[in-house]
Amino acid sequence: MRRWWRAGRSVLLEYEDATLSVTHLTDAIARVRATPADFLPRRPWSATPPDDAFPPVEVAVEATGDGVTVRSGGGLAVHAAATGARVAVLHRGQTIMMDGDGGGPAWHADGRATWTHRMPPDENYLGFGERTGLLDKRGQRLACWCTDRYEYQGAGVDPLYQAIPFYLAVDAAGRSHGVYLHNTYRSVFDLTAQREQRLVMAVDGGELDWYVMAGPTPAEVVTRFTHLTGRMPLPPRWALGYQQARWGYDSAERIRAVAADLRRHDIPADVLYLDIDHQDGLRTFTWDPEAFPDPAGLAADLAADGFKLAAVVDVGVSHQPEGGYDVFDEGHRKGYFLTEGDGLLLRHVWPGLCAFPDFASPAVRQWWGRWYASLLDRGVRGVVNDMNEPAMHDLPMDHPDSARVEPPLDTPHDLDADHAEVHNVYALLENAATDAALRDLRPDERVLRLSRAGGTGIQRYAAVWTGDNGSYWEHLEMSLPQLMNLGLSGVAFAGADIGGFFGDCGPELLARWFQLGCCYPLARNHCARGRAAQEPWVWGAETLDACRAAVRLRYRLLPYLYTLLADAAETGSPVLRPLLYHYPADRRGRQLADQALLGRDLLIAPVLRPGVTARAVYLPAGRWYDTRTGAVHDGGRHVLVDAAIGDGLPLFARGGGVVPSGPVGRYADELPLNPLTLDVYPDRDGEAEGELYEDDGASMAHTRGVRARTRYSYRDGVLTARPVGLLDAPARLVVVRVHHPTGPELTRLIDGGKSWTVRA
Known part of the structure; x- marks a missing residue:
């Protein structure tokens, strides 16, 4: 020096x-x-x-x-x-x-x-x-490079979509x-x-x-x-509901039939997805005039039955030099696409040869964002930015020798940058454009945004999913540490495709995936064209019952989950958490990857292997309540619990927590939170505390302070509620259930409003 x-x-x-x-x-x-x-x-x-x-x-x-x-x-x-x-x-x-x-x-x-x-x-x-494998990455070599992993296999695949x-x-x-x-x-x-x-x-x-x-x-x-890197905006409450997708819902009639089946089978659901099937010639920001002749009418009919419609957007813009495709025509005329030599950088995606916007340019981002009006004006309330690593092939996608490629590293971008520098923020910048456009187009509405690829800070603009996973038990097991590590990396609102995207999901795997997937922050069932159907009802009554019970558990816990999402928006805290998040000194629990904390007060222990009817669950220090049986356990040890498919998800509540829940409707906002149920789980000192976050669930009024947090504390047999915020809690019934390690559960029904105290 x-x-x-x-x-x-x-x-x-x-x-x-x-x-x-x-x-x-x-x-x-x-x-x-x-x-x-x-x-x-x-x-x-x-x-x-x-x-x-x-x-x-x-x-x-x-x-x-x-x-x-x-x-x-x-x-x-x-x-x-x-x-x-x-x-x-x-x-x-x-x-x-x-x-x-x-x-x-x-x-x-x-x-x-x-x-x-x-x-x-x-x-x-x-x-x-986003990584495959177990929680702890010691002993591994990990690359950060947004990569299209079409039908990826196994725990050693690296890198993936998020960098x-x-x-x-x-x-x-x-x-x-x-x-x-x-x-x-x-x-x-x-x-x-x-x-x-x-x-x-x-x-x-x-x-x-x-x-x-x-x-x-x-x-x-x-x-x-x-x-440092930003926190997620609070999504609409309906985005926490169950979501049904498939690459292959290729007509308005097919979407209507899926919606009808969900309601007929009494499966709560909030979102239906349109993949590239809805596009005219697979061209982004278009509608197939024959398969989807009236998208606005479709969206309105689905909305009347409680469904929101989400649609896919791909970054590859179909190369049509003969004209007639406005997105390409305008982008080419204004010089908004990446170039190679003296011409456009062209590679193959779904519609054939495609050009790719230069999202490093502020003008390009503003231009791209305007096209989302073509979706929102027809009733779409969720957008999925897909294929944005960017994904591309050297030959047509259906060619047997087609291979995945990337833009050359020396591809020029705006601001004197090259692709070597921009690649890992390409999807991030696209999502920044989406975010700015949606805020401008719908300034007082929360629109669901998803992205397959992203870089540091992607949570500021979109939720993510773990890409093209497969219908394998290994991928079910891997999804839990994947999502926990994403949560630790700032991305709290994330999910993996329930049932797996590629492969053929059988009944046992589907039921087990629903039991875990309904505890993902984002719960979406999604699979690929040409693969076995994996809607909850395709495998008969037993599988349907298990899947429906898992979805209904999620809807019952929506007040708790929505509070966790509000916490993530305010503090960056994950929704799914490894045990070490709250018990870092516990050497026995810190590397466990087959169970997780859902917030601080619930612990999930899913079954991740076929043929299992019981499993060991590690409980950290303290008192834990089995929510299925009422059994109470002292922590710091393993317990063996029944875990047949019909038993449901092994779910434990932390002694010391108050867990809010509500009635189960056909969709998230069908019923008011009345009655509100408060499950009180006293710790060894007989105390407990918890919170409930509330707002209107749809508008941006919460950013202006129109929201409320009610803090619950239980001491000496008395439960006290103290709300903080501009939003007044409505008059409603409150069911207070105090769980005791010995003796019967105590239940009280009270008229709730603002502050109140009840002796349980």
Whole structure:
């Protein structure tokens, strides 16, 4: 180190062959950058705000013989070593990460740059966005590159559709920190050097730039990461309902028949999907005039029966130089498509050769967003941005030798960027365009948005699903850690296709997938054209009963689930959580991937293998109530529970929680929350607490404060309700059920309103 100096809110440290920058954005978040040349300017698609968007943080700088330490008042310290630009990070006096000997930043002849940290032997690593396999990613090499994985197989497939270079580290004592690699080029996290205890972050271009977030709890890390990268908007309440989709619902009559079957079989449902079948010649933003002659009439008829209609949008725009397709004609005339050499970049997607919008351009994003009016004006209330990695083929899609390809890395984009830099934010920028357009087209309405691909911060614009999974037991089992790691990576509103997209789902697998899938934040049944049907009724009465019971459980819990989504919108907290989220020091539960917490107060233990009629469930410390049988267990151990298909999902309530639920209607907003049921599960001290979030469920009034949270506390046999917010709770009946470890359940029925107290 030659010298150091302050530059605004940063401390810069000059070494012989590099410059290091340390910036405290808050008392618990620091940014560390290194470059052999000049620091790069901020890109407009950065997932994080400019440094000066944060309030100033007072830091102390201490220089000693072994380097320079920059410390915030909250106890987050970054120590830069005297040689090698190596760093160590401490929080409240404890080292939470360090480079160690041989670590630190490095620049290589092939253009890559790496930063090597020490990987302690007792540390677990979670997050990393969308991944296959189990929860802990220690021992793996993970690439961040949005990739079309058509019909992907197995737990070793990497990468997938989402590129989120963030991890949550948890040490043996349960102390946590997070690291976000702020770089949109292809990056790799290499956690394979376990014996050497090295964790390597590598980037193919751009800058070595990362943020560290102190905990010490996992919840605090996730809150701080989403403070940096954004949080999800609250979706409409109906988006938490059951959703039915299929690539192959190819006419308005077919959609009407599915809607009628859902109602006839008494399966609550809220959303029906139109895949590319609804398009004229598979061209995006069009309607097939024969199969869907009156989309507005279809949407209105479905709405009268409680259904919302969602439709797919693909980024590939059919290349039609002869004219007659407005989307291509206008985009080509204005120069809005990616180019290759002297012409357009053309590759094959569903309609044939397609051009691809340059979403790096603000003008292109604004133009693209206007086309969503062609859907919304016909009654569509949900949009699905698909094939946006971008997905493309070198030959027609039905050609036996057709192969997936990507735009060349040197493809030019707006703002003097190339595709190597833009690829991982291509879908993110498309969804930013969608979000801006929907807010403009429907300023006081919440429209459901889904995206298959995305980068860091995708939760600000859309929910996601895990892409083209298969109808395999392995994919059912894998979906739980997939969604938990997405939640830890900031993406709380996500789901996997119930039943699997590819393959043929049999009755037992379908029933088990419904039992788990109805606990996904986003619960959508979806499968591919040409595969076995997997609507709940196709396998007969027993499977139908199991699927219907799972859906009805979800609808009964909608008040609880909606409260969790509101929490995610406010704090970034996941909906599906690994046990370590609340019990990080529990060594027996921290790596479990076959069960999860649904919020803080419910624990699910799905059956993930065929032929199983009982399973072991690990219960963390405390008291736990089996919601199916009423049995009460002390935690910190495994219990064996019945788990035949007819027994339903093994579901446990935490002692100390109050869980709100409501009546089950045909769709989410058919019935008012009357009666409201409050299940009180006292802990060992006889106490419990919980919350209920409420708003109108559809408009943006909640952003203007028209919402309410009612906090419930149970002590000394008395349950008290205290609402906070501008929205008055309506007059309604409240069913209070206090569950006791010994003796009968106590039930009271009261007239609820605003604040109230009842002795249970």
